[in-house]
Amino acid sequence: MIESEKRRVPYRALSNGQMIVVDVEGEAILVCRVEGRYHALRDLCSHADQALSEGRLRGHTIYCPLHGSRFDVRTGECLSPPATFSVKRFLVEESDEGLFVSRAREED
Amino acid sequence: MNHVLARANVIHTPAPVAAQPITADRYISTDWLAREADRIWPRAWLFAGLERDLAEPGDYRVFNIAYESILITRTEPGELAAFFNVCQHRGARVVVNDHGWVKNFVCPYHGWTYGYDGHLDHVPDPERFTGGIDCEKRSLRPIRVGAVGGLVWICMDEAAPSLTDFLGEAWQAVAAYHLEDMTLYEDQTVELDCNWKAVFDNFGELYHVDHIHPQHELLFDCPTAENHLFDYGHTGVVIDGHTVNTRMPIPEKPNPYLKGQLRMFGGDPDAYDGRVLEIRTDIPRLRREAGPRLGWCYDDMSDLRLSDIEQYNFFPNTMITVQPDDAIVMRTRPHPTDPNKCFWDKLTFRRQPRAEVADRANVAFEPHDPADVADVPRPEHDQFTQDEIIAGNKSMTITIDQDIHLIRDIQAGMRSRGFRDAKLCDDEIRVQHYHDWLNHWMGDRSE
Incomplete structure (x- = not known):
């Protein structure tokens, strides 16, 4: 993992299907919980200048509200056009002190 | 053989034209294919998707048939709606993937924005259109849509019979299940x-x-x-x-x-x-x-x-x-x-x-x-x-x-x-x- 600021998420826990946006080193990060696991993505569609957090989260898929591109929140993988690129993924860690998000390793 | 379960009422409704030999041209000819695109697909009710995939307003499915692309969605009041998936600006596809959810339907080409009801809600830089834009006339072109048994059907022909009349007795049998x-x-x-x-x-x-x-x-x-x-x-x-x-x-x-x-x-x-x-x-x-x-x-x-x-x-x-x-x-x-x-x-x-x-x-x-x-x-x-x-x-x-x-x-x-x-x-x-x-x-x- 690249050493970088770990940012505490202002929630101790999220409900399944819930998502929030936190700022890490000046970057908006979408943090969500699906089936008990936490995932974090850059809160920006890789196609157009649009916050993904304004879209819909269904299962492991997030839907961009602007043109309907879909992304897998576990990997950031782009699942449908018009986007063609993945969205950057971040690490989320859960500890007794709460949730922390930081930059994921490139190979993740 | 003891057939306790016996059926009756076999239905044999005659066709409107006399039977003709079934020749190969209808299977192999590009001319036949082109005529089907004009005479069959735009006139019949077509099974186009599942109602369960359109649970919330803004959910959409795209149904492609021949050279047509149909956008099916659910409006804010909860009604099904279907449109030709064609932007009324320059003819681009308004939706370019097969399903999803959006806040509005935004054409990816120039950003013309339509509501779930197909209404043209926003045009970028409208002052650049001398004479203005009539949003009613430039809304998405609607087509007929209906659902039975959770199946969504569309029809591009205003003159076609209703969905239930079209599906008729055959659907009544399926509906029982x-x-x-x-x-x-x-x-x-x-x-x-x-x-x-x-x-x-x-x-x-x-x-x-x-x-x-x-x-x-x-x-x-x-x-x-x-x-x-x-x-x-x-x-x-x-x-x-x-x-x-x-x-x-x-x-x-x-x-x-x-x-x-x-x-x-x-x-x-x-x-x-x-x-x-x-x-x-x-x-x-x-x-x-x-x-x-x-x-x-x-x-x-x-x-x-x-x-x-x-x-x-x-x-x-x-x-x-x-x-x-x-x-x-x-x-x-x-x-x-x-x-x-x-x-x-x-x-x-x-x-x-x-x-x-x-x-x-x-x-x-x-x-x-x-x-x-x-x-x-x-x-x-x-x-x-x-x-x-x-x-x-x-x-x-x-x-x-x-x-x-x-x-x-x-x-x-x-x-x-x-x-x-x-x-x-x-x-x-x-x-x-x-x-x-x-x-x-x-x-x-x-x-």
């Missing part, structure tokens, strides 16, 4: 090297079953099936189920398939030694007794429907096979430019036992574990080629795989100088009825 209460388990499409009608024809007759589907003689009595012919070119067939092919020697003991069906509903297979043909007549009672344990209600279903299997072909391209606890909804779509290629869509539905009773009832519904219906995730759409079926890497059930092994050769035969026209047997009356109606639709329909 309550597809809307079944769970979607598989969503598949296979790309085939044949004309879309070659697939449809295959589901219009049972003459081939004894030859390429040998497993059916252990489950159904296809030779005694009853064919039905309906208005608008729809057809149906009702087949004795929970029995064996009575043209073959009747076995003394139930075969493994019948034993499994008996056990599923609490019957004792050993009690049917020497009485195999009585299984079919007892199955309705066994189902009714087992239903409450499984969480299923058969109160409004006839004994015939609890024992048999029905299949209906809806003109021009939708095929539905139903039994009390499962259904297959299939559709063939033409390749936009090549008459020798098509897409065959298959949706598989099953009635899911309630979680709290599934284990106790010892019902195993592969490949899913017993679970509440609401917890079964919607399967991803899986599209593959016929070569992947032939290689054994994909399957659409053993029966359909057997059809797919043959169908490329049928198309090749149609293209041969050695083929003149089809010679149909009495059991293939549904194929003739369908093509008679096809001829009617392809003509001026004034006869």
Whole structure:
């Protein structure tokens, strides 16, 4: 993992299907919980200048509200056009002190 | 043979035109394909998707047929709506993927923005349009949409009959099975090297079953099936189920398939030694007794429907096979430019036992574990080629795989100088009825 600021998420826990946006080193990060696991993505569609957090989260898929591109929140993988690129993924860690998000390793 | 369960009222509605030979041109000609795109697809009600995929306002599905792309969504008041997926600015596709949810429909080309009701809500830099823009006139062009049994249908023709009138008696039979209460388990499409009608024809007759589907003689009595012919070119067939092919020697003991069906509903297979043909007549009672344990209600279903299997072909391209606890909804779509290629869509539905009773009832519904219906995730759409079926890497059930092994050769035969026209047997009356109606639709329909 690249050493970088770990940012505490202002929630101790999220409900399944819930998502929030936190700022890490000046970057908006979408943090969500699906089936008990936490995932974090850059809160920006890789196609157009649009916050993904304004879209819909269904299962492991997030839907961009602007043109309907879909992304897998576990990997950031782009699942449908018009986007063609993945969205950057971040690490989320859960500890007794709460949730922390930081930059994921490139190979993740 | 003691057929306690006997049917009546075979429906044979005549076609509006005289029967003509079924020649190869309709399967291989690009001219035919182009005329279908003008005369069939824009005029008939077409099965276009599932209501469950349009649960919330802004959910959408795209249905592509020939050279048309149809956008189906749900509006804020909760109504279904369908539009040509064409931006009224320069003709770009408003939606460029197959399904999803959006806040508005924003054309990716210049950003024209439409509401769920198709209304043009926003145009970037409107001052650059001298004379302004009439948002009413430049809203998405709507088309007709309706839903029955959880299936969404669209029609591009304002003059066409209503959806329920079009589907008619054939749909009344399907409706009795309550597809809307079944769970979607598989969503598949296979790309085939044949004309879309070659697939449809295959589901219009049972003459081939004894030859390429040998497993059916252990489950159904296809030779005694009853064919039905309906208005608008729809057809149906009702087949004795929970029995064996009575043209073959009747076995003394139930075969493994019948034993499994008996056990599923609490019957004792050993009690049917020497009485195999009585299984079919007892199955309705066994189902009714087992239903409450499984969480299923058969109160409004006839004994015939609890024992048999029905299949209906809806003109021009939708095929539905139903039994009390499962259904297959299939559709063939033409390749936009090549008459020798098509897409065959298959949706598989099953009635899911309630979680709290599934284990106790010892019902195993592969490949899913017993679970509440609401917890079964919607399967991803899986599209593959016929070569992947032939290689054994994909399957659409053993029966359909057997059809797919043959169908490329049928198309090749149609293209041969050695083929003149089809010679149909009495059991293939549904194929003739369908093509008679096809001829009617392809003509001026004034006869």
